[in-house]
Amino acid sequence: QVQLVESGGGLVQAGGSLRLSCAASGRTFSSSAMGWFRRAPGKEREFVATINSIGTAESADAVKGRFTISRDNAQRTVYLQMNSLKPEDTAVYYCAGRASPWGSVHSRDYDYWGQGTQVAVSS
Numbered sequence: 692q693v694q695l696v697e698s699g700g701g702l703v704q705a706g707g708s709l710r711l712s713c714a715a716s717g718r719t720f721s722s723s724a725m726g727w728f729r730r731a732p733g734k735e736r737e738f739v740a741t742i743n744s745i746g747t748a749e750s751a752d753a754v755k756g757r758f759t760i761s762r763d764n765a766q767r768t769v770y771l772q773m774n775s776l777k778p779e780d781t782a783v784y785y786c787a788g789r790a791s792p793w794g795s796v797h798s799r800d801y802d803y804w805g806q807g808t809q810v811a812v813s814s
Contacts, residue, residue: 692787703812711784722744725788726801739751739771749796770771783810
């Protein structure tokens with residue numbers, strides 16, 4: 692069983708930065724694609740970014756150029772660096788893992804989920 696634990700959320704002013712971390716248990720991390728999703732108040736969960744097992748990344752248009760996903764296989768951790776934050780980035784951010792090396796933009800493709808971390812951006 693893989694467990695994912697997010698950290699790094701908080702309150703920040705518009706234009707600021709945060710880095711989210713997701714620590715994974717289990718020996719299969721290096722062969723697993725990872726992703727970040729978010730759910731804003733009153734909205735459905737949406738894709739933010741994904742990274743495959745060899746480090747190829749893809750991000751949503753809404754965050755492209757501002758957010759960067761990365762991974763450290765030795766530390767079994769995936770990161771989401773968020774710059775130039777906007778109030779519309781306010782959401783609970785979830786880390787997700789796949790039992791597959793291939794990244795995906797679809798939440799249904801992920802097998803493991805963290806508990807979420809709150810990000811709030813004030814204007």
